[in-house]
Amino acid sequence: xxxxxxxxxxxxxxxxxxxxxxxxxxxxxxxxxPLLQKYLDVLLxxxxxxxxxxxxxxxxxxxxxxxxxxxxxxGVEVSEQALKEFFAEHSLPYCEEPVxxxxxxxxxxxxxGNISLYxxxxxxxxxxxxxxxxxxxxRGALVAVNPRDRQRYASLMITLMEKNSxxxxxxxxxxPNKHKxxxxxxxxxxxxxxFG
Ligand code: SAH
Numbered sequence: 771x772x773x774x775x776x777x778x779x780x781x782x783x784x785x786x787x788x789x790x791x792x793x794x795x796x797x798x799x800x801x802x803x804p805l806l807q808k809y810l811d812v813l814l815x816x817x818x819x820x821x822x823x824x825x826x827x828x829x830x831x832x833x834x835x836x837x838x839x840x841x842x843x844x845g846v847e848v849s850e851q852a853l854k855e856f857f858a859e860h861s862l863p864y865c866e867e868p869v870x871x872x873x874x875x876x877x878x879x880x881x882x883g884n885i886s887l888y889x890x891x892x893x894x895x896x897x898x899x900x901x902x903x904x905x906x907x908x909r910g911a912l913v914a915v916n917p918r919d920r921q922r923y924a925s926l927m928i929t930l931m932e933k934n935s936x937x938x939x940x941x942x943x944x945x946p947n948k949h950k951x952x953x954x955x956x957x958x959x960x961x962x963x964x965f966g
Contacts, residue, residue, distance in 0.1 A: 775946055775947055775950075776917055776946050776950060776951055776954050776955060777917045777918065778917075778918070779916065779917060779950055779951055779954065780916050780918070781914070781916060781951075781952055783848050783891065786848055786849060787848065787849055787851075790849040790851045790852050791851065795828070797828065797910050797914075797953075798828055798829060798830075799830075799831070800831065801831070802830075802831045802832050802835060803830075803832060803909055803940070805909070805938070805940055806832050806835070806907060806909070806938065809938055812936060812938065813905045813907070813936050813938050814905070814936075815934075815936060817904065818840060818841075819840055819841065819842070820841045820842070820903075820904040820905050821841070821842050821844065821901065821902075821903045821904050821905075821932075822836050822841050822842070822843050822844070822903060822904065822905045822906070822907060823844050823845070823900075823903040823905070823906045823907075823930060824843060824844070824845035824846075824906075824907055824911075825845075825846060825892055825906065825908055825911040825912075825923075825927065826846065826847060826892060826910060826911040826914055826915070827845030827846060827847045827852075827853075827856075827887065828847060828849075828852050828856075828910065829852045829853070829855045829856035829859065830845070830856075830907075830909070830910075831860075832907055832909075833845055833856065833885060833887075834856075834860050834862075834885075836907075837880070837884045837885050841884070841905075842884045842885075842886075843884060843885045843886070844886050844887075844888070844900055844901075844903070845885075845886075845887040845888070846887070846888040846889075846890065846891075846892045846895055846900075847887060847888070847889060848889070848890065848891055849889075850876070850878075850889045853878050853887045853889055854878070856887065857878065857880070862880050862881075862882075862885070863880070863881040864878050864879055864880050864881060864885075865878075865879055865881060866878050866879075867879070869888065869890065869899065871898075871899050872888075872890050872894045872895075872899065874890070875888060875889060875890035875894060876888075876889045876890075877889070888900070892923070892926065893919075893922065893923075893926065895926070895930070896926075896929070897929055897930055900930065902930055902931060902932045902935075903930055903931060903932060903935055904932050904934070904935050904936075905935055905936050905937070905938075906927065906930075906931065906935065906936070906937040906938065906939075907938050908927075908937065908938065908939045908940065909938075909939075909940040910940070910952075910953065912924070912939060912941070912956060912961075913940070913941055913942055913951075913952060913953035913954050913955075913956055914952045914953060914954070915954075916954075917954055920956070920960070920964060921964065924964035924965055927965075928965070937965070939961070941953075941956050941961070942955070943955075
């Protein structure tokens with residue numbers, strides 16, 4: 771079937787690192803995503819000083835937007851290059867420290883303290899390491915996860931959410947027979963079964 775064509779597709783961590791090295795990052799939006807502007811009120815729901823999570827964050831400029839609004843931002847990304855580019859492109863000083871619970875992982879934190887970016891796989895995280903979040907901006911994340919890992923990803927995301935948190939999810943609608951992804955095609959019905 772149409773979706774069956776993608777269910778065994780895999781993009782490895784090495785392939786993602788290589789995309790960053792080759793600057794093959796067509797997914798990066800320098801101007802930020804218009805849908806975050808459009809649905810910002812839904813994410814914030816009148817609340818201030820939130821903890822917002824950016825799974826598979828790349829160097830998303832929306833992290834800077836939300837930090838500038840007074841929220842505290844946590845991201846996770848396998849490419850250290852992406853995270854360094856983020857801080858450099860916004861002229862933000864940062865410091866680096868190991869993450870004792872995750873071997874080989876690093877945390878890059880803005881000196882001002884309100885942006886903490888974990889350099890590791892999202893599957894290494896848990897709420898005991900990063901805490902829980904009031905909001906999630908999932909753009910280029912669920913749709914970038916290998917289809918076979920979606921259930922694991924969604925279950926983890928649910929454990930990282932506070933009771934009243936809001937989750938903004940961007941998916942891409944297209945003919946999965948014509949493109950192997952990522953982004954992968956995630957049908958509405960699957961989103962319902964993953965997140966309830
Ligand atoms: N959300 C970002 C980036 C989307 S592209 C944006 O909107 O621009 C997906 C990103 O996920 C890539 O930067 C890739 O390096 C990263 N990635 C892929 N698998 C990952 C994993 N298991 N854990 C953490 N990051 C991952």
